[in-house]
Amino acid sequence: MRIDEQKHGAVTVLRANGPIAGEDATDFALRLQRAAKETLGRLVIDASAIPFIDSEAIEAMLDTSEILGDMGGTLKICAANETLREVLDLTGVASSLEQFENISDAVRSFL
Template sequence: MSIAQNPLSVEVTLPREDVALIVVEGYLDIDTATEFRHHLANQLHHGRKHFVIDLSGVPFMDSSGMNIVLRIYQEVREISGSVQIVSPTPAVRRVLDLTGVSITVPVSESLDAALERVDASPQ
């Protein structure tokens, strides 16, 4: 599937100075993973160390998307940061569970729950 058929939309807001909320919509796959990675890298560059990734608008995610989530998780751990996944669609949640990503990267059902986890993480 081409990018034109399944464009990726990534919206970044800052609920707090060091927290980036990344709302992703569309297919997160090999065709769109680089764009997603650029958004995360930009926020890391600007000093964000906590990433809350809302996947409620992602009907499909392949290993490219999972690898980027795991890569940013590893990068922010080095600076005492965190990554939280929020509201994955059932199909994405199944992939996260089957691959074990959800064991490494916490999954929350709401933004508030994810922000509570950020507050509880070691600073």
């Protein structure tokens, strides 16, 4: 799985390409947590190319959400597909995130 990093001003957008499961989830967790610390909370996950995530990836999002929460921020995710939204809703993770329809809305929310 490839994870692309884009800068939108002071906001960093991580775009994962493919399902996040198994070993990929470990890489995803490391990238997320590093980015959260480096960007001081100005972080967005672009989920437009993520068809599915597993429990480890869910935990990675929760861990990152906690880190950002300690900084006074919230993890933001955009363009999640129906499956991903369902997973986030069912597991209660959605309540720890801010969800947006697209990158522009997510980036603008920092302004």
